[in-house]
Amino acid sequence: MTTASAPPATAETPQPPAPAQTPEPPATPPLRVLLRYARPHRTVLLATLLLVLAASAAGLVQPLVAQHVLDGLSDGRGVLGPVLLLAALVVLGAGLTGLQSWWQQRTSERVVRQIRRDLVFRLIRLRVPELDRRPPGDLISRVTSDSALVQNAATEGLVMVSNGVLSILGAVVLMGVVHLGLLGVTAAVLIAVALVMVLVLPRIREAVARAQESVGAVGAALDRTLGAARTVKANGAEGRETERAGDAIEGAYRAGLAGARYVALVKVLSGVSIQAAFLAVLGVGGALVAAGSLEASALIAFLLYVFYLASPVGSLVAGLSMLQQGLGAVGRIEQVKHMPVEDDVDDPRERLAAVAAPGAPPVEFRDVRFSYPGRAPALRGISYTVPGGTQTALVGLSGAGKTTMFALLQRFHEPASGQIRIDGVDIATLPRSEVRRRIAYVEQESPVMAGTIEDNLRYAATGASDEDIAEVLRLTRLDTLIDRLPDGLRTEVGNRGVTLSGGERQRLAIARALLRRPEVLLLDEATAQLDASNERALREAVDQAARRCTVILIAHRLSTVTGADQIVVLEHGLVRAAGTHAELVEADVLYRELASSQMLVSEGNEDIGELADVPR
Numbered sequence: 001m002t003t004a005s006a007p008p009a010t011a012e013t014p015q016p017p018a019p020a021q022t023p024e025p026p027a028t029p030p031l032r033v034l035l036r037y038a039r040p041h042r043t044v045l046l047a048t049l050l051l052v053l054a055a056s057a058a059g060l061v062q063p064l065v066a067q068h069v070l071d072g073l074s075d076g077r078g079v080l081g082p083v084l085l086l087a088a089l090v091v092l093g094a095g096l097t098g099l100q101s102w103w104q105q106r107t108s109e110r111v112v113r114q115i116r117r118d119l120v121f122r123l124i125r126l127r128v129p130e131l132d133r134r135p136p137g138d139l140i141s142r143v144t145s146d147s148a149l150v151q152n153a154a155t156e157g158l159v160m161v162s163n164g165v166l167s168i169l170g171a172v173v174l175m176g177v178v179h180l181g182l183l184g185v186t187a188a189v190l191i192a193v194a195l196v197m198v199l200v201l202p203r204i205r206e207a208v209a210r211a212q213e214s215v216g217a218v219g220a221a222l223d224r225t226l227g228a229a230r231t232v233k234a235n236g237a238e239g240r241e242t243e244r245a246g247d248a249i250e251g252a253y254r255a256g257l258a259g260a261r262y263v264a265l266v267k268v269l270s271g272v273s274i275q276a277a278f279l280a281v282l283g284v285g286g287a288l289v290a291a292g293s294l295e296a297s298a299l300i301a302f303l304l305y306v307f308y309l310a311s312p313v314g315s316l317v318a319g320l321s322m323l324q325q326g327l328g329a330v331g332r333i334e335q336v337k338h339m340p341v342e343d344d345v346d347d348p349r350e351r352l353a354a355v356a357a358p359g360a361p362p363v364e365f366r367d368v369r370f371s372y373p374g375r376a377p378a379l380r381g382i383s384y385t386v387p388g389g390t391q392t393a394l395v396g397l398s399g400a401g402k403t404t405m406f407a408l409l410q411r412f413h414e415p416a417s418g419q420i421r422i423d424g425v426d427i428a429t430l431p432r433s434e435v436r437r438r439i440a441y442v443e444q445e446s447p448v449m450a451g452t453i454e455d456n457l458r459y460a461a462t463g464a465s466d467e468d469i470a471e472v473l474r475l476t477r478l479d480t481l482i483d484r485l486p487d488g489l490r491t492e493v494g495n496r497g498v499t500l501s502g503g504e505r506q507r508l509a510i511a512r513a514l515l516r517r518p519e520v521l522l523l524d525e526a527t528a529q530l531d532a533s534n535e536r537a538l539r540e541a542v543d544q545a546a547r548r549c550t551v552i553l554i555a556h557r558l559s560t561v562t563g564a565d566q567i568v569v570l571e572h573g574l575v576r577a578a579g580t581h582a583e584l585v586e587a588d589v590l591y592r593e594l595a596s597s598q599m600l601v602s603e604g605n606e607d608i609g610e611l612a613d614v615p616r
């Protein structure tokens with residue numbers, strides 16, 4: 001059985017299911033995407049950069065002032081002024097560093113907040129076929145894990161790179177002032193090393209992208225396992241599931257190690273570049289001094305600058321590594337931005353339980369055809385009408401297309417051809433929010449969400465009054481259950497409502513649906529056998545619902561539908577027969593077989609004459 005809440009890919013996206021581990025390349029270059037995240041914070045990031053520069057300037061001045069203090073002490077001069085200045089510089093330097101750290105962290109938190117908000121906004125609106133082919137755990141890891149990598153790259157990484165570049169430029173200017181020739185030697189060494197880095201840095205990005213895909217696979221494996229925890233335990237499959245998650249964890253580990261190796265290599269290169277530049281300058285400069293064309297003091301000054309370069313080069317390299325890590329994760333975030341979403345689902349109307357009785361419109365299927373990608377047609381030209389305010393039951397063997405019809409009615413998928421009309425209007429012409437506002441849907445499996453009973457009831461009718469709630473509880477015979485529970489409406493129902501019985505879950509879902517006062521109620525009856533009292537309560541709840549709206553019910557037990565106004569018998573994606581229970585027992589062989597196998601027809605009726613005029 002496939003539930004309509006989780007159907008597969010549609011005709012809209014005819015591609016075969018693609019593993020989420022192979023993201024398509026993002027349309028926008030990753031660096032541009034990264035800068036886009038940073039852009040709204042550019043003023044603060046610039047201020048942060050200035051603070052970094054000011055703090056290092058304050059640090060640079062300190063040795064000079066300290067020297068002044070020492071000179072003053074040895075000369076017996078007053079040193080109060082320089083000491084105060086030194087103390088002020090120390091406090092200023094520390095204060096600027098603290099301020100810079102706070103601004104940077106705050107900005108990075110804001111960046112990740114925005115990324116996560118954007119992602120959640122889109123993920124919740126993803127089209128059903130897209131949701132069906134992506135493991136939820138992988139999608140979740142994009143919000144939790146990938147966003148964190150981008151967060152650091154878009155703030156700290158950018159500031160470090162800018163700081164490194166500016167400081168290197170400043171040093172280069174001063175080195176040029178000291179000696180242009182030696183600057184040329186330094187530049188030649190640095191450029192050679194930079195070229196090697198250009199080759200290595202993208203490897204970091206690739207390794208991070210691989211690691212993040214593995215992290216997504218860990219999420220997907222865990223989601224699969226925890227989502228079916230009882231099945232896993234019942235089948236003693238803990239070991240196999242641990243292994244499955246372990247493979248993904250191992251993948252993340254290996255990719256992480258590869259990334260770490262490249263980061264280490266880049267660090268080695270940056271250290272070596274400074275040493276190499278130092279030796280080259282020493283060699284060339286020493287020769288120049290020996291030849292008398294360069295002052296020894298100029299060579300010493302130049303060498304000091306070469307050493308000074310170590311810090312900004314280190315900052316540049318660390319910043320570039322961080323940027324590469326962010327760029328490795330950007331792809332998976334951008335991929336979500338390119339997944340198709342439903343852009344007509346946001347309904348600004350306040351969710352109140354309707355006061356006036358709603359209409360109960362007719363629902364009509366007109367020659368509806370639909371295929372899941374790569375599969376034989378699921379619906380092969382379905383036509384029938386559910387008169388307004390009546391109760392219609394869909395019956396048929398497994399796979400006949402009943403759940404698919406519910407999915408199309410709610411526009412989870414679009415028909416390949418034909419029309420579905422509510423109140424004479426083709427639902428394809430209405431926004432999804434409008435279609436879904438008029439319909440309430442009670443799923444077969446897990447129709448209840450984690451939270452309290454009250455949360456579940458108010459889920460789609462936040463403004464419902466206590467009287468409204470009492471009424472729907474009474475209609476669904478849940479009032480006695482609530483009275484027995486110590487916490488009443490505040491009782492937690494557990495993950496997917498596991499603390500309630502199957503029948504109670506369905507009735508709670510029907511109560512929630514009734515509270516919304518829908519025009520059309522779709523009910524996928526639980527297949528699990530219900531005890532007699534639960535089944536009676538469920539049937540009464542459906543009958544009550546049918547007084548207020550048009551009800552379409554997928555029935556797995558014919559006993560629940562014998563009183564329906566109309567029963568539609570489906571077979572292989574076609575309507576085979578339609579009528580009341582009594583008419584169908586007379587006229588349709590399949591229905592009669594179904595009915596007799598479920599002991600609704602006495603043995604004596606089994607050989608009712610051959611089927612004559614069954615619509616096909």
Ligand SMILES: Nc1ncnc2c1ncn2[C@@H]1O[C@H](COP(=O)(O)OP(=O)(O)OP(=O)(O)O)[C@@H](O)[C@H]1O
Nearest residue numbers: 001002007008372375378398399400401402403404
């Ligand atoms: N997600 C999917 N991807 C591909 N084929 C699907 C998908 N869901 C259903 N189908 C196929 O479409 C056909 C109709 O399925 P559907 O779930 O609508 O049947 P059903 O009448 O509701 O069956 P059941 O009574 O067992 O729930 C079946 O052949 C089924 O295998």
